Amino acid sequence: MPLHWVMAHNAYTFRRKLHVRVDEQTKEILAAEVTVSNVHDNRMFSPLLSQVLGKVCQVSGDGAYDTMTCYESIAHRRGEKASIPPRRNAKSFRRRDGSGGLTLRDANIQEIRQKGWYAGRIAGGCTRQSVAENAVSRFKVLFDPTLRARRFDNQKAEGLMKCAILNRMRSLGMPVSERIL
Template sequence: MWINESALTMVSEAEPVVRGRPHVYSDALIQALLTLKQVYHLTLRAAQGFAQSLRELAFAELPVPNYTTLSRRAQDLKVALPVTPSGEPLHLVVDSTGVKLYGEGEWKVRKHGYSKRRTWRKVHLGLDAKTGQVRAALMTHQDVDDASVLPGLLDQIPADEPIETIGGDGAYDTKRCHAAIAARGAAPSIPPREGAKPWPECTPGASWRNEAIGDIVRDGRGEWKKRSGYHRRSLVENTMYRFKILTGNRLWSRRIGSQATEMAIRVGVVNRMAVLARPQSVRIA
């Protein structure tokens, strides 16, 4: 096990000073312990015990946080996603998936139907199609539509980082989404909905959408998807599959702040594993 030295520190001087008792443990240390919890599917008590077992090997000078400290700090922890930029203009593909909070298992639903006490959270992801890493992630209630979340996802991408294309399904075919995409100077790869009518040219992003409508009428929707690179959207669906296989398909936290932290930690785990599993290809001829 390799542990980053930045995690083995007390409170950093760069962290903001707030009212009340100062933190003893840095955000990096709390995030590291919560990451171990997610990777090994541990409870908070088990994560504390696991860290104590590693103390003599890795951080003998650092006290291990209590499980109640981990629970409390998780409610408002600012998680930094581990990302390795490709150095090229970003091709971002976006989509969402549901993660169970309360409810029966699939077998009970199959045999006896579902009850009313089924609660989900929606996880919205923005994936770099070139590197396979999640660049933006948000969690919302189950009744929040995808289109309203896209501007928030784009806000997580640095303003000085160029975005070449933003791809998504028909749920993102709204004026608000096209305006957000146009504001970042990106080209949309979003299929217009069935029976869509052209927008006035003064509408932000209307030229791209109106051109797509004309191409679909002339060549067909399938040909437009091939030409526009729409099928790269399947990469984010594959990432959602890995997200649930590696970290589980339900949330264990009960408070909304802790749920958002848990989701971000799990996305960070998927990013780390994507980098570790990606082969390093070198051209030799």
């Protein structure tokens, strides 16, 4: 889930994105990358996926990650389920080589077609990207929306440092939310 920063210098505006990978259970930011604004979200998917070692049961993301490269990177890490909502007019990927990325996306599309758009998204876990959206929201509320550093490598360090601070604050305590009926 990207966070956009705007840097103004004279008449030029520089935008930066913070891409994060969040653990669904602990709400901890496991991986983060700061990029320039013209880097699309799906290009950062594989680097974020490779930063986390160990077993991952499910990978969730928003519609920006509904690309063949994202599904292929999930398929290379055996045993993971993809919960990425396909586009409304989604068609199955037609591939000649029969790679694993094809079956993950087609399973999501098939489930949505059988159960309907909303019920299929809920059953397939496609609403789980809200955990990353909540982490980005906490980030925006707690920290200044601008970067103080001027050089790009220092901006990357500042973004990663803010993620580490957010993880430390999360470890000290998170609010408990309960549904009121």
